[in-house]
Amino acid sequence: MSILKQEIQSLGIAKGATLFVHCSLKAIGAETQAETLIGALRDAVSEDGTLMFPTFTSRQEDYFDPDNTPSVVGVVTEVFRKMPGTLRSKHPRHPVAAQGPLAHQLLDGHENAVGPCGLDTPFERHARMGGQLLLIGVDFDTLTLLHTAEAILELPYLSDFKGKYLDKNGKVQHIMMHQIPGGHRGGVHSFEKVFRQRDLISYGSIGNARTMLMDAGPALDTMIELLRGDPAAALCPGDYCGDCVDFKAKIRAKQLGYLGAKLSILLPGNPKNPNNFKKMLEQFGITPRFELASDLNIVKLKRDQDPPTPPNNESPWILQPAPEDLVKVEKLPDGYAGFAYAPLEAARAGIEPFYGVLYKEKCRDYVTDIFIEDGLTDLPETMTPSLEYLSELVTEKRIVLGQGHGQLREIISAMRMRNFSGRYHIVVPKGDLYVETMRLLEEFWALLP
Numbered sequence: 272m273s274i275l276k277q278e279i280q281s282l283g284i285a286k287g288a289t290l291f292v293h294c295s296l297k298a299i300g301a302e303t304q305a306e307t308l309i310g311a312l313r314d315a316v317s318e319d320g321t322l323m324f325p326t327f328t329s330r331q332e333d334y335f336d337p338d339n340t341p342s343v344v345g346v347v348t349e350v351f352r353k354m355p356g357t358l359r360s361k362h363p364r365h366p367v368a369a370q371g372p373l374a375h376q377l378l379d380g381h382e383n384a385v386g387p388c389g390l391d392t393p394f395e396r397h398a399r400m401g402g403q404l405l406l407i408g409v410d411f412d413t414l415t416l417l418h419t420a421e422a423i424l425e426l427p428y429l430s431d432f433k434g435k436y437l438d439k440n441g442k443v444q445h446i447m448m449h450q451i452p453g454g455h456r457g458g459v460h461s462f463e464k465v466f467r468q469r470d471l472i473s474y475g476s477i478g479n480a481r482t483m484l485m486d487a488g489p490a491l492d493t494m495i496e497l498l499r500g501d502p503a504a505a506l507c508p509g510d511y512c513g514d515c516v517d518f519k520a521k522i523r524a525k526q527l528g529y530l531g532a533k534l535s536i537l538l539p540g541n542p543k544n545p546n547n548f549k550k551m552l553e554q555f556g557i558t559p560r561f562e563l564a565s566d567l568n569i570v571k572l573k574r575d576q577d578p579p580t581p582p583n584n585e586s587p588w589i590l591q592p593a594p595e596d597l598v599k600v601e602k603l604p605d606g607y608a609g610f611a612y613a614p615l616e617a618a619r620a621g622i623e624p625f626y627g628v629l630y631k632e633k634c635r636d637y638v639t640d641i642f643i644e645d646g647l648t649d650l651p652e653t654m655t656p657s658l659e660y661l662s663e664l665v666t667e668k669r670i671v672l673g674q675g676h677g678q679l680r681e682i683i684s685a686m687r688m689r690n691f692s693g694r695y696h697i698v699v700p701k702g703d704l705y706v707e708t709m710r711l712l713e714e715f716w717a718l719l720p
């Protein structure tokens with residue numbers, strides 16, 4: 272028996288296994304032929320076993336022709352695809368090739384699945400049929416099964432694409448593809464530690480290449496568990512990777528949507544570069560809607576005053592009674608669009624902003640706008656007279672989000688339980704607009720569950 276065969280026989284591949292292989296021929300050593308490797312793997316699974324390789328396609332192809340469109344994921348996959356007796360699924364982006372008794376069962380109808388890697392695809396079927404997964408000279412980031420877990424959890428960073436494939440009658444079929452993985456996933460390497468702790472990987476080698484063998488079912492379940500705990504678990508940590516930052520924004524946006532929040536960023540002045548600013552907000556999953564504090568019309572009432580008629584009725588004016596008076600003016604006077612409430616202001620007046628006003632006095636039933644105004648609130652010159660009060664609220668100039676001053680956790684709680692359905696405004700203080708907004712948003716996001 273050749274050394275290659277001996278090495279493969281000692282990896283732990285089961286006779287009769289359904290074996291899905293991701294591999295780098297180069298890692299094994301220059302002289303190894305793709306045909307030899309495939310032959311040895313076939314022998315390892317025996318005649319009763321089924322061998323599978325990814326045969327993914329280039330995005331540049333006009334349409335996918337299962338018989339002729341080349342695989343772009345390595346020379347072994349391309350050789351395997353062309354072998355007699357190999358079947359290939361018809362998904363335009365993520366087709367899979369297989370040889371063996373279960374090939375049809377694994378591949379048929381792939382093009383009709385919701386996503387290329389999710390439920391009822393060759394990847395998911397392989398895992399649920401008790402298949403084994405072999406990585407030869409490639410790392411965790413080649414594990415397509417990660418995308419199966421992502422698709423099953425319907426993670427928000429998966430996207431849609433239009434695709435075309437040639438059907439068996441030679442007709443080009445158009446399909447809308449959902450749950451397309453795309454993009455980068457630098458954090459997936461951290462999964463190996465968990466796999467190791469749970470004894471899910473057998474390590475070995477073929478030639479110079481390191482190998483990892485695992486059972487696909489437990490591997491899939493473990494990835495689902497990790498991603499359920501943290502939907503960003505497979506993404507790059509930090510903010511150096513553009514792809515992963517965008518993906519995290521989509522997760523945040525979904526979270527916000529789930530919380531039912533209507534969030535606006537209230538700025539003291541126009542950002543120097545509005546497009547950069549828009550992009551920055553998008554990174555935080557916020558629909559790029561920012562408002563200028565000066566554009567927001569507010570009539571601020573001193574304590575015990577009666578609301579005047581708003582200066583004009585052309586734009587929506589919002590009435591802001593003193594916290595103590597909020598409950599007294601619950602009927603909105605003519606000409607006003609809603610009631611604003613600033614929890615911090617109530618806190619400074621010695622009132623418990625949430626328990627005392629919003630909940631006990633049931634003000635949440637008629638308050639339409641809440642200002643999340645903690646942070647540096649040194650705003651004076653840029654403010655319109657109607658908003659000047661914001662700068663009067665804080666003498667020490669710095670209030671830190673979520674550290675008790677504004678009972679901001681209550682805001683999150685109100686979002687979560689949907690017992691306040693109005694708008695939240697994050698008030699950005701004067702200063703370096705980009706830095707301050709970033710800091711506020713980071714603190715705000717840290718409060719989210």
Ligand SMILES: [Zn+2]
Pocket residue numbers: 455456457458506507512513514515516
């Ligand atoms: Zn990344």
